[in-house]
Amino acid sequence: MAKKIIGEISITSLGKGYLKSEELKESVRIDAPFLNTALHNDKVEAVLFPRKKNEKKQSGEVVKVLKRAKNRFVGTVEKKKGQKFAFVSPDDPKMYVDIFIPGNKLQNKTKVLTEIVSWKDPKKNPEGRVLEVIGKKGKMDTEMHSIVLEKGLAVKFPKKVKEEARKAKRKTFSVGKRRDFRKVATFTIDPEDAKDFDDALSLKKLKEGVYEVGVHIADVSYYVEEGSATDKEAKKRGFSIYLVDRTIPMLPEDLSNDACSLRPNEDRAAFSVVFKMKKNGEVLDTWFGETVICSKKRFTYKEAQDVLQKKKGRFYEELLFLNSVSEKLKKERERKGALRFDDDELLFQLDHDGVPIGIFRKEHLPTHGLIEEFMILANRSASEKFNTLYRIHEPPDKEMIDNLLSFLSGLGYKIKVKGREMNSSEINNLIEKVRGKDEEFLVKKAVLRSMSKAAYSVKNKKHFGLAVKEYMHFTSPIRRYADLMMHRIVKKKLKGKKVNAPDYDKVAKEISLRELDVLEAERDSIAYKQVEYMLRKKGELFEAIISGVTNSGIFVQELETKAEGMISIRDMDDDYYILDEENYALIGTRKRKRYALGNKIKVRLVGGSLEMKQLDFTLA
Secondary structure, three states, X not given: OOOEEEEEEEEOOOOOEEEEOOOOOOOEEEOHHHOOOOOOOOEEEEEEOOOOOOOOOOEEEEEEEEEOOOOEEEEEEEOOOOOOEEEEEEOOOOOOOOEEEEOOOOOOOEEEEEXXXXXXXXXXXXXXXXXXXXXXXOOHHHHHHHHHHHOOOOOOOOHHHHHHHHHHHOOOOOHHHOEEOOOOEEEEEEOOOOOOOOEEEEEEEEEOOEEEEEEEEEOHHHHOOOOOHHHHHHHHHOEOEEOOOOEEOOOOXXXXXXXXXXXXXXXXXXXXXXXXXXXXXXXXXXXXXXXXEEOOEEEEHHHHHHHHHHOOOOOHHHHHHHHHHHHHHHHHHHHOOOOOOOOOOEEEEEOOOOOEEEEEEOOOOHHHHHHHHHHHXXXXXXXXXXXXXXXXXXXXXXXXXHHHHHHHHHHOOOOOEEOOEEOHHHHHHHHHHHOOOOOHHHHHHHHHHHOOOOEEEOOOOOEOOOOEOOOOOOOOOOOEHHHHHHHHHHHHHHOOOOOOHHHHHHHHHHHXXXXXXXXXXXXXXXXXXXXXXXXXXXXXXXXXXXXXXXXXXXXXEEOOXXXXXXXXXXXXXXXXXXXXHHHOEEEEOOOOOEEEOOOEEEEEEEEEEOOOOEEEEEEO
């Protein structure tokens, strides 16, 4: 009798499956004819085939789908004139079959959100129903909404939530019950295009050498009652989503951009962490509580940096002190092993239609670090004092470390590994070595991919990236549900109420999974805009760096826009190339020309697909 195993299956874009099971050390290959309706990330039961002599990988067949990971897909309607049915071609490359939709109402080449309602026969297409017509394929709003809906994320707010938010917006608060900071020098520092301001800083000199620094966070929990329709919707969303051309907020705009936002020259309810500290960053005392503030200035990062550079302007003395302390806090963190990653975010210049006309690397200003350090300090303090819900980041596992070491070796770099652990100081040294080089972006991306994914947990497992024993998100309740949860926990504990950590375990797991969907949506929007920008330059020459080498060809990354694409082996017709797998290189058998990982080459853009978010290059 064939051995049955249970596990989770991964499907490639070619429609081949790989099943991972705790019962086996290696994954099992499931070829397309034996998937039997299994889809990507489904939990399935499978049988193993007898292993053939010299067969490299165990193969098998799915016999039962136990749990669907996903049954909703965004896709394009494919319908011929006069047909009383349609097929939907899914955007997800890992969804290997079209979905059959009965009825005559759909228009050809529209994007829709579908749900599979029945699929029992693997020889037939699954039958589905349309949940939402998104719009005409190729239109900007249609494509951006498609990216979000494909990840199972929400775009529109239910009517009840919007009505509840409008009502909550009119809610007033009692100044007398809050610590009053309205006469203290207070300001916000945010990106130029920010609409929701969820944190502000204040500074007051207490006596010589001792200062009071306030980290004031929007008191969202005052406006959003636990268990309300707004709260349930925020929990479902988990996060605000930042696409290239728009933000899809976690909370309705009546709250996120209005009532909760710490807008300048308006009294606002805040929940604050107030530090009594010395110039060297030593914290003497910490206070948590409800406050009322009035921000006197809304700085952009650049405006605040200009004040520091010119050594004059509104709040210069306050900015100078806070910047000096933030630098000391950062040095102390790095001394203890915190990873030293600058923000490698790309900025897109868009025209009035949302079409990208320029792509730039975001400038990392000291004022970014100023805000970051005080937010980290506030988050750490909240976690240490009210240890209930943690932001954890485990060290990379051995397999990820081995993959990174192999990749870095192909680029000519090495890092030392002690046993099964990667030392953060080694990573920091590597980042310094590649700073300013063509392969910098490539190396940073590889290091980030090797890291474990940060998550939320009621069990403390430390934070590898920040090198702290315990950590929590507390400072962004407008855009992260975990922070809103933490505010409620802290308020309960300040009132002496008992809080049971296990009560938050389920939500912590749910929003950790949701975060992965949000990050994928944000990355997809960047890839879409990169391809959209580059396709207008079809036929042009570019400098690129080789980012990957396979039997199929060379993957390259254009140096300016960081857009990625591929040179197919079919188009490398000047020689017959073979893969040197160990050294990440393609080598010509006659001319011995070598294309290796990290090589800088000239390429010509010959095409691509916006739908697939892919670019095609040839060697120049």
